[in-house]
Amino acid sequence: MDYKSAGVNIDTAEELVSWLQENQDDATHKELRVEGIGGFASLFRLPSGMKNPCIVSCTDGVGTKLKLAFEFKDYESVGVDLVAMCVNDMATVGAQPLFFLDYFSIGKLELDIAKPFLAGVMKACRESHCLLIGGETAEMPGFYPKGEFDCAGFAVGVVDGSEAWGxxxxxxxxxxxxxxxxxxxxxxxxxxxxxxxxxxxxxxxxxxxxxxxxxxxxxxxxxxxxxxxxxxxxxxxxxxxxxxxxxxxxxxxxxxxxxxxxxxxxxxxxxxxxxxxxxxxxxxxxxxxxxxxxxxxxxxxxxxxxxxxxxxxxxxxxxxxxxxxx
Incomplete structure (x- = not known):
């Protein structure tokens, strides 16, 4: 018995990481990114020019709207939703999004589910001038019904504290x-x-x-x-x-x-x-x-x-x- 026979396929996870690296946004905040997808931690420089820079953080999920994604097999849309729920919260204080991390958990990692979902995440990040810099893909056999998953998002940005809306x-x-x-x-x-x-x-x-x-x-x-x-x-x-x-x-x-x-x-x-x-x-x-x-x-x-x-x-x-x- 090994990890693969227990339901966790590391090769599939590595294939997904390679796909993310090949398709990642190389333009957004290029001058601030130090280390991105694939490492143990992602490094990012803070932008300069603010008198009173304050870090802004937001986290959210998509909720039971995911059930529609499962039924109608539209995974890209909920990837957009995940980013939007976080960065729209951030926009309420007039902050500039910097980077985003996602948590994606599924019973059996299926690339025809994970790739469209993450394509939606990357699409929304680009539109929001926010860089997908890392995340976690958890394969959890026996935990979710086949074809179902859960997700959470984490956005980090910056605002000049003296100019923040509130x-x-x-x-x-x-x-x-x-x-x-x-x-x-x-x-x-x-x-x-x-x-x-x-x-x-x-x-x-x-x-x-x-x-x-x-x-x-x-x-x-x-x-x-x-x-x-x-x-x-x-x-x-x-x-x-x-x-x-x-x-x-x-x-x-x-x-x-x-x-x-x-x-x-x-x-x-x-x-x-x-x-x-x-x-x-x-x-x-x-x-x-x-x-x-x-x-x-x-x-x-x-x-x-x-x-x-x-x-x-x-x-x-x-x-x-x-x-x-x-």
């Missing part, structure tokens, strides 16, 4: 600008899969659509020195996430708006009221910026279509969000 910058009179999502992104899929269980194939193009990446437009705003005070990534918990970047003494009255068609379908099938839908899903807006009104034109230039969600106002309530309109 609720300490938010002021009365700031406006909230909603940036469109590509769909459900990577949240709420335990419920979504139940809602569409009987006809999931009819809606699969929408349901498996990868998470929109917001990093490049954010980097454009930073490059142009556009004044942004805070941002929220609308993930699990829906619009309640906005309250996390509004300081005490201020609040936001969430205005009425029309849900995109797929969310209206969710409401119809579940009987959930609007407020619960808003507290569960992104409802068509995956990212919300809080900024002075003077920044609107620059935000539109960077992101394209945006939605004006009204004003930050004084509030004596402990609750940052006023749901009275709903």
């Amino acid at each position: 609720k300490n910058r938010v002021k009365e009179g700031d406006r909230l600008y909603g940036i469109r999502s590509s769909g459900f992104h990577s949240n709420g899929y335990s419920l979504i899969r139940k809602i569409f269980e009987k006809d999931i194939g009819e809606h699969i193009d929408v349901l498996k659509r990868p998470t929109r990446l917001y990093v490049k437009p954010v980097l454009d705003l930073l490059k142009d020195r556009v004044e942004i005070h805070a941002a929220a990534h609308i993930t699990g918990g829906g619009f309640d996430n906005v309250g996390r970047v509004i300081p005490k003494g201020l609040g936001w009255k969430v205005p009425k708006f029309e849900f995109p068609e797929i969310y209206r379908e969710v409401k119809s099938r579940t009987g959930l009221d609007d407020r619960k839908i808003l507290k569960t899903f992104n409802c068509g807006f995956g990212f919300i910026l809080i900024a002075p009104e003077d920044s609107r034109q620059s935000i539109e230039k960077a992101f394209g279509e945006i939605h004006d969600f009204g004003l930050i106002a004084k509030s004596a309530s402990e609750e940052r969000l006023d749901w009275g309109n709903w």
Whole structure:
């Protein structure tokens, strides 16, 4: 008996590492990379030129959206999702992503699953100006059903601490600008899969659509020195996430708006009221910026279509969000 007969094929793992090395991004942050994929540790230089450089770290997963990837064999999309969930969080403080690491665990390492997944990871990293610098591929026989896997992502970036976005910058009179999502992104899929269980194939193009990446437009705003005070990534918990970047003494009255068609379908099938839908899903807006009104034109230039969600106002309530309109 040996390791291979127990279910772990080191040769396959080495083949995957070689494939990653051959296909890795040689352009992004080339001047900062010291040692990358294949070693025990990856080395990376910090960029220069910041007065108060602060390391920013984020970690996340894809959740039960993976079940759709298994059923419909679309592994690249969830690779994009994994990166997006991390780097979009990072974008909320106005940070520049530097590098990304992934953890991929599977019962039997199958290259026709791992390669498309990692191709999605690399694709999203390139789009987010972030380097896939390392990771872990764990072959765990007997732990997962055949063809299924789990994954986690870890992103590291940098921001000048004196310029980082956050609720300490938010002021009365700031406006909230909603940036469109590509769909459900990577949240709420335990419920979504139940809602569409009987006809999931009819809606699969929408349901498996990868998470929109917001990093490049954010980097454009930073490059142009556009004044942004805070941002929220609308993930699990829906619009309640906005309250996390509004300081005490201020609040936001969430205005009425029309849900995109797929969310209206969710409401119809579940009987959930609007407020619960808003507290569960992104409802068509995956990212919300809080900024002075003077920044609107620059935000539109960077992101394209945006939605004006009204004003930050004084509030004596402990609750940052006023749901009275709903």
